[in-house]
Amino acid sequence: xxxxxxxxxxxxxxxxxxxxxxxxxxxxxxxxxxxxxxxxxxxxxxxxxxxxxxxxxxxxxxxxxxxxxxxxxxxxxxxxxxxxxxxxxxxxxxxxxxxxxxxxxxxxxxxxxxxxxxxxxxxxxxxxxxxxxxxxxxxxxxxxxxxxxxxxxxxxxxxxxxxxxxxxxxxxxxxxxxxxxxxxxxxxxxxxxxxxxxxxxxxxxxxxxxxxxxxxxxxxxxxxxxxxxxxxxxxxxxxxxxxxxxxxxxxxxxxxxxxxxxxxxxxxxxxxxxxxxxxxxxxxxxxxxxxxxxxxxxxxxxxxxxxxxxxxxxxxxxxxxxxxxxxxxxxxxxxxxxxxxxxxxxxxxxxxxxxxxxxxxxxxxxxxxxxxxxxxxxxxxxxxxxxxxxxxxxxxxxxxxxxxxxxxxxxxxxxxxxxxxxxxxxxxxxxxxxxxxxxxxxxxxxxxxxxxxxxxxxxxxxxxxxxxxxxxxxxxxxx
Numbered sequence: 001x002x003x004x005x006x007x008x009x010x011x012x013x014x015x016x017x018x019x020x021x022x023x024x025x026x027x028x029x030x031x032x033x034x035x036x037x038x039x040x041x042x043x044x045x046x047x048x049x050x051x052x053x054x055x056x057x058x059x060x061x062x063x064x065x066x067x068x069x070x071x072x073x074x075x076x077x078x079x080x081x082x083x084x085x086x087x088x089x090x091x092x093x094x095x096x097x098x099x100x101x102x103x104x105x106x107x108x109x110x111x112x113x114x115x116x117x118x119x120x121x122x123x124x125x126x127x128x129x130x131x132x133x134x135x136x137x138x139x140x141x142x143x144x145x146x147x148x149x150x151x152x153x154x155x156x157x158x159x160x161x162x163x164x165x166x167x168x169x170x171x172x173x174x175x176x177x178x179x180x181x182x183x184x185x186x187x188x189x190x191x192x193x194x195x196x197x198x199x200x201x202x203x204x205x206x207x208x209x210x211x212x213x214x215x216x217x218x219x220x221x222x223x224x225x226x227x228x229x230x231x232x233x234x235x236x237x238x239x240x241x242x243x244x245x246x247x248x249x250x251x252x253x254x255x256x257x258x259x260x261x262x263x264x265x266x267x268x269x270x271x272x273x274x275x276x277x278x279x280x281x282x283x284x285x286x287x288x289x290x291x292x293x294x295x296x297x298x299x300x301x302x303x304x305x306x307x308x309x310x311x312x313x314x315x316x317x318x319x320x321x322x323x324x325x326x327x328x329x330x331x332x333x334x335x336x337x338x339x340x341x342x343x344x345x346x347x348x349x350x351x352x353x354x355x356x357x358x359x360x361x362x363x364x365x366x367x368x369x370x371x372x373x374x375x376x377x378x379x380x381x382x383x384x385x386x387x388x389x390x391x392x393x394x395x396x397x398x399x400x401x402x403x404x405x406x407x408x409x410x411x412x413x414x415x416x417x418x419x420x421x422x423x424x425x426x427x428x429x430x431x432x433x434x435x436x437x438x439x440x441x442x443x444x445x446x447x448x449x450x451x452x453x454x455x456x457x458x459x460x461x462x463x464x465x466x467x468x469x470x471x472x473x474x475x476x477x478x479x
Contacts, residue, residue, distance in 0.1 A: 057407070058465075058466055058469055059400060059403035059404040059406070059407050060399065060400060060403050060462060060463070060466040061466070061469075062141050062142060062403055062406065062407075063141070063399065063403065063466075065470065067399075068463055068466055068467055068470075069467070070117065070120065070121055071121065071396065071399065071459075071463050072460065072463040072464065072467060073117075074117070074118065074121050074396070075456055075459050075460035075463060076460055078446065078456045078460075079456040079457040079459075079460045084446065087446055088443065088446045088447060091118075091439065091442055091443040091446055092443055094110070094114070094439055095439035095440050095442075095443050103436075104435045104436050104439065105434065105435070105436040111435050114435055114439075114442075115435050118442050118445075119435050119438060119442065121395075121396040122394070122395055122396040122397075122431065122438075122441070122442060122445055123151075123395070123430065123431050123432060123433070123438050123441070123442075124146070124148060124395070124430035124431065124432040125432055126432070126433065126434050126435065128181070128184070128185050130432075131148070131185045131430075131432045132185060134146075134430060135148075135185070135186075135187060135190070135430075138428055138430075141403075141406065142406040142407075142426070143402070143406060143426050143427060143428055144189065144390065144425040144426055144427055145187060145189050145190040145191070145427055146186075146190050146191070146395075146427060146428055146429070146430050147190070147191040147192075147193055147236060147392055147427050147428070147429040147430065148182055148185060148186055148190060148191065148192055148193065148429075148430050148431075148432060149182070149192070149193030149195070149238075149429070149430070149431045149432070150178045150179060150181070150182045150193075150195075150198070150431070150432060150433060151431050151432065151433030151434075151437040151438045151440070151441050165202075167200075168200055168201070168202035168203075169216055171199055171200025171201070171202070171203070172199045172200060172203070172216060172217055172220050173220075174200075175198050175199040175200070175220065176220040176223060176224065178198075179192070179194065179198075179224050180223070180224065180227055182432065183224065183227045183228050183231055183233055184227075184231070185432070186228075186231065186233040187233075188231065188232035188233070189232060189233070189234075190233050190234070191233065191234045191235070191236050191270075191360075191427065192224075192228060192233055192234070192235050192236070193235075193236045193237075193238055193429070193431075194224070194235055194236065194237045194238065195237075195238050195240075196237065196248055196251055197240060197244060199217060199220070203217060204244065206247065207244040207247030207248055207251070208243055208244050208247060209247070210246055210247040210250060211247070212250075212251075212254075213251060221251075221255055222255075222258065225255055225258055225259045225262075225268070225269065228259070228268055228269075229259065229262050229263060229268055234267070234268050234269070234270065234299070235259065235268060235269040235270065236269075236270045236272065236299075236301055236360070237251075237252045237255075237269065237270065237271055237272060238272055239271075239272035239273065239274050239303065239305075239306075240307075241307050241310055241311065242277075242307070242311055242312070242315060249271065249283070249287075252269070252271040253271070253287060253290060255269055256269045256270075256271065256291070256296065256298065256299060257291075257294050257296055260291075260296035260297050260298075260299065261294075261295065261296045263297075264296075264297075265297060265356065266297060266358070266388075267296075267297045267298065267299030267357075267358035268299070269299055270299030270300060270301045270358065270360060271287065271298075271299065271300065271301065272301045272302075272303060272362075273300060273301070273302050273303070273330075274303055274304065274305035274306070274307075275302060275303065275304050275305060275323055275326045275327035275330060276304055276305030276308070276316050276317055276323040276326075277305065277311075277315055277316060277317075278315060278316065278317060279315070280326065280330070281326065281329075281330060281342055281343050281344065282344075282346070284300060284330065284343060285339075285343060285344060285345060285346040286346045287300075288346070288354055288355055288357065289345070289346040289347045289350070289355075291355055291356075291357075292347075292350065292355035297355075297356040297357065297358055298355070298356070298357045298358070299357075299358045299360075300334060300357055300358065300359050300360070301359075301360040301362050301392075302327065302330060302331065302334075302359070302360065302361060302362060302363075303362045303363065304323055304327055304363060304365065305323070324365070324367075324368070325342070326342060327363070327365075327368055328368055328371055329341065329342025329343060330342055330343050331359075331361060331368065331371070331372050332371075332375065333354065334354065334357055334359045334387065335359065335372065335375055335376065335379075335386070335387055335389065336375075336379075337353055337354040337357070337387060338352060338353060338354065339351065339352055339353075339354065357387060358387070358388055359387055359388070359389050359390070360389075360390045360391075360392055360427075361389065361390070361391050361392070362391075362392040362393070362429075363391075363393075364393055364394070364397060364398035364401060364455055365455075366400075366401055369391060369401055369405065372389075372391075373405070373422070373424065376389065376422045376424075377422050379422075380421035380422045381421075388425075389424075389425065390425045390426070390427055391405050391424055391425065391426050391427065392426075392427040392428070392429055393427075393428060393429070394428070394429045394445075395428045395429060395430045395431075396445075397445075397456075397459065398455070398459060399459065399462070399463075400458070400459060400462035400463075402426055402428060405424045405426040406424070406426050
C-alpha cells in the first residue's frame with residue numbers, strides 16, 4: 001500500500017517586481033547568447049554549499065563591494081538613453097579601430113582602462129589562470145558553475161564566397177583550438193558555449209544553405225564532444241539569426257545524438273530555443289520526438305530571444321506578453337514533463353508525457369524565474385520526481401536575480417521542508433578572450449541594453465539599494 005501523499009500546499013514566495021526584459025543574452029544586436037530522467041531523482045548535479053542564508057539578509061550581500069560599485073557605474077550608464085548611445089558609439093570605434101591609438105591591443109592605457117571596467121564586468125579573463133580564478137570566485141559566491149564561451153565568432157554578412165578550402169580548414173582549426181582550450185578550462189558540471197559560426201565564413205555559408213558539415217568540420221565538432229564527455233563538462237550551442245538557425249538546429253540534433261547517447265539519462269549537448277519565435281513550441285516538440293525515437297535525452301536551453309531588430313516580424317510574436325506566455329508555458333511543460341496548450345506533442349502515439357529532457361532556464365525575467373522556482377517547490381513538497389534544472393544569467397547582468405536564486409528565494413514565510421529539498425543550480429555565463437577579441441561581445445552587451453532599459457534600471461536600483469544598506473550598516477544604523 002502506497003503511503004498517502006502530503007496535501008498540496010501553495011508555497012509562498014517573496015514578491016518580486018515584474019521584469020519587462022526581452023533578452024537573455026546577446027547577439028549581433030543583443031546576442032544570446034538541466035534535465036530529466038525516468039527515475040525519481042532530485043538531481044544529478046553535485047550540490048555545492050551556498051553562502052550562509054538568512055531571511056533578513058540582502059541577496060546582493062554576497063557580492064564584493066568592488067563588484068557593487070562597478071556594476072552601479074555601468075548600469076547607471078546603461079539605463080540612461082542619453083549616456084548609452086555615446087557609449088555604444090565609443091565601443092563600436094574601439095571594436096573597429098582606424099588608428100593604433102584606438103586599438104586596445106596596441107594602446108596599453110586603453111587596454112587597462114577597458115579591462116578594469118567593462119571587460120571585468122562581463123568577461124572571465126584572457127588566459128586559463130584568469131578564467132580559473134573567475135570560475136572559483138563564482139563558486140565561492142554559491143554558484144553551481146559557469147557557462148563559458150570563447151569570444152571568437154563570424155557574423156552573418158561576413159561570409160566570403162571566394163574563400164578556399166585551405167583557409168576554411170585553418171579557420172576550423174583555430175575554432176577547434178580555442179574551443180578545446182575552453183573545455184579544458186571548464187570544471188566538472190560546467191557548460192561550454194559553442195558557436196558554429198565561429199568556424200569561419202565557409203561554415204557560415206553551409207549553415208545558411210542548411211548543408212551537412214564536411215568531414216573536417218565533423219571531425220572538429222566530434223573532438224569537442226569527446227573532450228567534453230571525458231571532462232564531465234556540457235556543451236551549449238548558441239541560437240543565432242534565422243538566416244542560419246535552421247542549419248544550426250540540424251547540426252545540433254546530429255551532435256546531440258552523438259554526445260547524449262554516450263551519457264544515458266544525461267544530456268551533454270544542449271540546443272538553444274528562442275521563445276519569441278512563433279515556431280519554437282513546434283520545434284521543441286519535434287526535437288523531443290526525435291530524441292525519443294533515437295533514444296537519448298534532449299538538452300533544452302530556453303531563452304526569450306535576441307534578434308528582434310533583424311528578424312522578419314512575421315516570425316516573432318506580435319506582443320511581448322505573447323512571448324512571456326510562450327516562455328512560461330514551455331517551462332511548465334518541460335518541468336512537469338506533460339504536454340500542454342503551449343507545447344503540444346508532435347506524435348499521436350505520445351500525446352501527454354514528454355520523453356526525458358534536461359532544461360536550462362536562461363532568462364533575466366524575474367517573473368519567469370519566480371514561477372519556475374515556485375513550481376519546483378510544490379513538486380518537492382509532493383515528493384514528485386523532478387527534471388534536472390539549471391538557471392542561467394549573464395555575468396554582470398541581473399545579479400539581483402542570480403543572487404536571489406543562490407539563496408533559494410528563502411524568506412521567513414517560505415516552507416522550510418521544500419526549501420531544503422530544492423536548492424537551485426545557478427550558473428553565470430562568462431566569455432573569455434583577449435580584450436581585443438571581446439570588444440564585439442562588449443558592444444553587443446551595450447546594444448542589448450537599448451532594448452531592455454527597464455530591466456537595466458531595475459538592476460541599477462537594486463545596486464543602489466544594496467550600497468545604501470552597506471552604508472547604513474557601516475555607520476551602525478543596520479545590523
